[in-house]
Amino acid sequence: MRKVILDLAVTLDGYIEGSNGEVDWCIPDDDMDFPGFLAGIDTILYGRVSYEMWGNFQPDASAGETEKAIWAAVHTKKKMVFSSQEWQDSKATFISSAIPEKITQLKQQDGKDIWLYGGAKLITTFIQNGLIDVYRISVHPTVLGAGKPLFQDLKERINLHLTEVNRFKSGVVQLIYERKV
């Protein structure tokens, strides 16, 4: 069955962004093989705000080749946007209700894995409903002190199985877990 994958950078104290949305602690790491990750997925899930910001983003002409290649690969994927209002956008499918049921259906269809892009509210909905199969968490060497936590408002603890650890020159450590079922 296809897996729903969360791939995210966090600070050592578990924040995905600072109190004012800061992500300046986030270190881009070329040796992280993000293109390899993208090759394994064919669908991206966005919240409405994230889709508006990043769903059709085009890097500047001055951007590096790797960055351009990553965005080109992102825009070949099937996109699904979760929003309480119905929307019009020929490049995405909109889902406004029954998220757990629709994700369960999606996972049973043929295809590659599914990347849960964010934002925070959608991620929380997915975590709370047990819809994430793989957590790929890149722990950055910064303690931020305050901000938006990755894990919030959980109803029960989640037990995970560690499958992979990758250490990068930047001091980032990527921890990959699967949900214990």
Added chain:
Amino acid sequence: MRKVILDLAVTLDGYIEGSNGEVDWCIPDDDMDFPGFLAGIDTILYGRVSYEMWGNFQPDASAGETEKAIWAAVHTKKKMVFSSQEWQDSKATFISSAIPEKITQLKQQDGKDIWLYGGAKLITTFIQNGLIDVYRISVHPTVLGAGKPLFQDLKERINLHLTEVNRFKSGVVQLIYERKV
């Protein structure tokens, strides 16, 4: 100069214990070489409550040999207890004021490294005052959802330098950082 080392187990969401003090998620890991860590220190720092609970703890006769050896090693160390009241205990030195100054003096004396044992309040004081040189954080494969966070009430962010990553069979990943100065 001697280093102050924090060695602690945390959940993936950064808690050192659950809302009701639960530490049942904490996996004892024989291959973690805790005796090797103990060999490198000669002083242990406690808060008052932690010292009362663990400062003179003796394991049951039924405990394993490794556990007995660890506690015997712990009790050969010099112990310092931070408390607002003065106390009497021939086995420990008490410190009731001027923590940053006294720790700075302690670090300038000859000796092995210094283990900051805890509890949470003392750890927070040390973090807030920039007194920790090495963070040895064992990330456990559990998302707890609520509890007592390792990092709280920070005034500013802390930038760290990753020095070591150890992965254990249990799914625990030990991340070792030094403070950037």
